Amino acid sequence: MEINSILVTGATGFIGAHIVDALLARGLRVRGATRSPAKGAAMLKARPQYADRLEFVQIDDFEKPGGLADAVRGVDGIIHTASLFTYDTTNNETELIIPAINGVKAVFEAAASATNPVAIKRIVLTSxxxxxxxxxxxxxxPLAPYFTYTGSDWNPLSYEEAAAPTTSAVVAYRGSKKFAERAAWEFITEKKPAFDLVALCPPMTFGPVVHPVDSVEKLNESNAMLWKVASGEALPVARVPFWIDVRDLAEAHVNALLKEEVGGKRYTPTAPERFSYGLAADIIKGEFEGLKGKVSGESQDVDESYGLDGGSAGRELAFQYRGFRETVRDLVQQALEMQRVEKAGAAI
Ligand SMILES: NC(=O)c1ccc[n+]([C@@H]2O[C@H](COP(=O)([O-])OP(=O)(O)OC[C@H]3O[C@@H](n4cnc5c(N)ncnc54)[C@H](OP(=O)(O)O)[C@@H]3O)[C@@H](O)[C@H]2O)c1
Incomplete structure (x- = not known):
């Protein structure tokens, strides 16, 4: 499908920045949306070779969305990845669920109202x-019979359960993603805009970072878990045994945008190999001599009780999955280097 100019929301985030780079590597024009001009400037500064094809626009927080009419002006495709991914909340409904839904509605409404010379053809949503x-x-x-989740399955959580004050942020986050994605599909069915939708539903996403990160302690939520393992903390327990490398997920997004035949589909891109933080610990000990004595020796079983279909996304979106060793090694190597630079800076 002929798409040349793409708006990426969440472009300064962990996944969004990789998507920006994957789009630029294909020769496309990219406009990143951010609430923070400083983060946009940092992204630009790190990519001087793309100064003629990369720009940033400021948008408002999804608590009260604004700036999207300008953001969509002139683009012919959108990748909407911005959402709130944190478990550090005091009010789940107002801090997680409502902004996630608001964000989808605002982006889709702006896209449907845009009077661009070339119509917006597709929105890819990071669910x-x-x-x-x-x-x-x-x-x-006893355990349900072995079952493999696919892009046809939906979390049955009700809005009331997700938003209840007693609900944990983990459950509320699941609700924020479900109800935001539902809002996207409903928009397509009810408003019948000129663009179609592809939704990607990845599990835990790990890998090296290409977005502005102030310090190793400020890594995004998913990578922070691997860094905890490398730092010798007690092993966290993986909520799900599925994961994907962020670079593979970025390729999946770009192909989901450009492959005409996948319009209207929902995928669950996930690496064939499962993970546990125990497995991450073993990899870290094997790859980094200096961390051998630090990282926990605890062993953890990998959950094999159910499956997730990553094959459909890999085949139809035409990308290869990396192995867990490469992903863990690349992230930990980068985090150690960030830590070394920080310590050197502090010593001056
Ligand atoms: N990381 C994972 O393991 C994982 C797994 C599955 C799905 N996902 C989904 O992937 C997407 C990106 O996740 P990520 O890990 O890249 O997160 P991230 O690093 O926190 O980036 C998210 C970006 O969204 C923007 N954003 C956050 N809150 C916002 C708000 N209230 N209003 C407007 N913009 C807001 C931020 O951009 P600015 O600060 O520049 O405005 C931020 O850079 C999310 O939709 C997440 O649910 C992530």
Missing amino acids: SFASVIDVARNAQT
């Missing part, structure tokens, strides 16, 4: 495995 998984089904005792 999550959180909007697919049925946690109650997985917790059934």
Whole structure:
């Protein structure tokens, strides 16, 4: 499909910045949306070779969306990846769920109202495995028969359950992704805009960072878990055994945008190999001599009780999955270097 100029929301985030780079590598024009001109400037500064094809626009927080009419002006494709991914909340509904839904509605409404010379043809939405998984089904005792989730499955969580004040931020995040994605599909069915939608529902996403990160302690939520393992903290327990490398996920987004035949589809891109933080610990000890004595020796089973279909995304979106060793090694190597630079800076 002929798409040349793409708006990427969340372009300064962990996944969004990789998508920006993957689009630029294909020769496309990219406009990143951010609430923070400083982060946009940092992204530009790190990519001087793309000064003629990369720009940033400022948008408002999704608590009260604004700036999107300008952001969509002149683009013919959108990748909407911005959302709130944090478990550090005091009010789940107002801090996680409502802004995620607001963000989708505002982006889709701006896209449908745009009077661009070339029409917007497609929106690719970064949803999550959180909007697919049925946690109650997985917790059934005796264990439910082996089951493989696909892009046809939906998390059955109700809005009331997700937004209840007693609900944990983890559950509320699952609700934020489900109800934001639902809003996107409903927009397509009800408003019948000129563009179509492809939704990607990845599980835990790990890998090296290409977005502005002030310090190793400020890594994004998913990579921070791997850094905890490398730092010798007690091993976290993986909520799901599925993961994808951020570079593979970025390729999946770009192909989801450009491949005409995948319009209207929903995918669950996930690497064939499963993970646990115990496996990450073993890899780190094997790859980094200096961390051998530091990283936990605890062993952890990898959850094999249910599956997730990554084959459909790999085949139809035409990308290869990296192995967990490469992903863990590349992230930890980068984080150690960030830490070394920080310590050297502090010593001056
Ligand atoms: N990381 C994972 O393991 C994972 C797994 C599955 C799905 N996902 C999904 O992938 C997407 C990106 O995740 P990520 O890990 O890259 O997160 P991230 O690093 O936190 O980036 C998200 C970006 O969204 C923007 N954003 C956050 N809150 C916002 C708000 N209230 N209003 C407007 N913009 C806001 C921010 O951009 P500015 O600060 O520049 O405005 C931020 O850079 C999210 O939709 C997330 O749910 C992530």
